[in-house]
Amino acid sequence: MGVLMPDPEWYGADAAWFVPLERDAFRLFGRRLRVEYAWLILLDSNPCAVELSCGTWIGAGLGSPRIEAVPRRRYHLDGVDVVGRTEPVPVVVEFRPQRYFPGGGVRDGRDFPVVYAGAMQNSPHRYEDGALCLYYPDDPPEQRWTADRSLAELIVLAQDHLFLEDTYAETGEWIAPQADHGFIEEARRTA
16 A cells, blocks of 8 residues: 655645745735645545545545545634734634535635634534635635635635624624525535
């Protein structure tokens, strides 16, 4: 049984991709922002498996088991200010080769990173694992974040999302436009 390593051309290891992405974020957040390049080692993984946003892997049942190394490019920000909060909120942004979302299949990880910030129960815009649902991945590019924009813009989007969650917690209304994506409804059906 060998170790299956991803294509060495993975975008997260390519300076032509990550330097423009992170440049403005490091200027804006300085030493509060750290980057970690890591490999998640999956023992006896199914080569036809896909990782869910919650970190669980599902397999198609095809292929023989093996050890697989899955790359991650993860940004840790000690804290962002959110309007109405007295304490900064830590943010983690993680880029993976690909990402699965409920009811939508697999997406390229460049344009669909995993973003964690704070915690909120019963948010209408969080995934099962607590990651923020910042936009609907199938929306046109002008209505969602894409990797040709900056990491700083993605972090600001997370800040805005936290403010919207706080407002939702107080009023019961999401005061910004939102896609009718059905993630919450799907989670309720499967619970």
